[in-house]
């Protein structure tokens with residue numbers, strides 16, 4: 001076994017995404033993109049490279065044509081989300097057996113491969129709780145292997161910039177993360193609007209299916225279909241709340257080892273404080289947060305909501321919206337799971353308790369069909385826009 005840790009000199013900046021959402025690639029170097037555990041592992045003409053944004057390999061051993069990788073969490077305790085991403089290549093074309101051992105967690109993500117970081121194919125694999133095994137054909141052209149499609153920090157920048165030319169869209173920086181990375185935001189406003197819809201994503205780095213839902217959800221709102229909506233409502237989109245975690249290929253946490261979706265009460269992290277201060281500034285200007293969505297992934301499709309009897313305004317907004325979504329997407333099971341957890345520091349609870357309006361955690365399953373994720377997001381957005389437009393402004397104040 002040979003293992004080399006390279007200095008922070010060469011960076012493979014990549015941009016990628018799912019097999020249904022194609023983002024433009026961005027080849028610009030981004031020093032901040034290099035993950036702290038970035039390294040390269042060489043042996044028998046085989047190379048395992050994790051020197052790119054979102055990569056994760058914690059240890060690597062190469063024996064003949066077998067590559068054994070170890071994946072460990074950034075710190076513990078931690079939600080079960082063992083994330084891995086790397087590139088494999090070989091001087092001569094050959095079949096390679098890959099074994100991934102999980103420390104501190106159990107298998108969650110099915111392996112996928114991609115030549116260009118954009119188009120991904122599932123790999124056949126065998127898994128147990130602590131181990132994942134699969135074979136790949138490696139060649140001199142590096143092949144990406146990852147637990148989900150790679151949606152990197154650069155991909156968010158590229159996506160937001162693609163909306164820059166749209167009327168009423170301003171792309172800017174909310175501030176910088178713990179490690180100094182840009183936290184980008186999009187504000188879509190018109191001068192007389194007073195009501196705001198808030199969209200967050202990627203508090204949890206491996207939760208890529210949430211990102212694959214956020215993109216079409218927002219794109220739909222910024223298309224012609226959303227023009228009536230945008231004449232009444234402002235929109236704040238912060239799609240990548242945890243860029244340090246994404247860059248490092250973290251399982252869950254930010255650079256300080258904290259779960260950001262447990263910090264919306266203590267506000268000990270700069271990422272959640274920046275968003276809190278932004279929302280407070282909106283309210284201080286006499287405007288109103290009317291609804292918020294926070295995109296995540298879990299083992300199934302589920303919408304975590306606040307209870308309709310929690311005293312939020314208007315009480316039945318979410319219930320009616322999701323009922324309409326179910327009517328319009330009969331082949332998709334709309335699971336609504338209301339919950340109230342006042343002391344956990346979850347974003348949706350913070351929105352409810354602070355602004356007296358509804359918020360949801362929009363969870364897509366890890367393995368949900370990517371076309372379904374896209375279609376549900378568009379329909380969820382269509383129906384939400386309609387629901388909000390049908391709500392008189394005074395109803396968000398409980399009048």
Ligand SMILES: [Zn+2]
Pocket residue numbers: 204207261296297
């Ligand atoms: Zn999550």
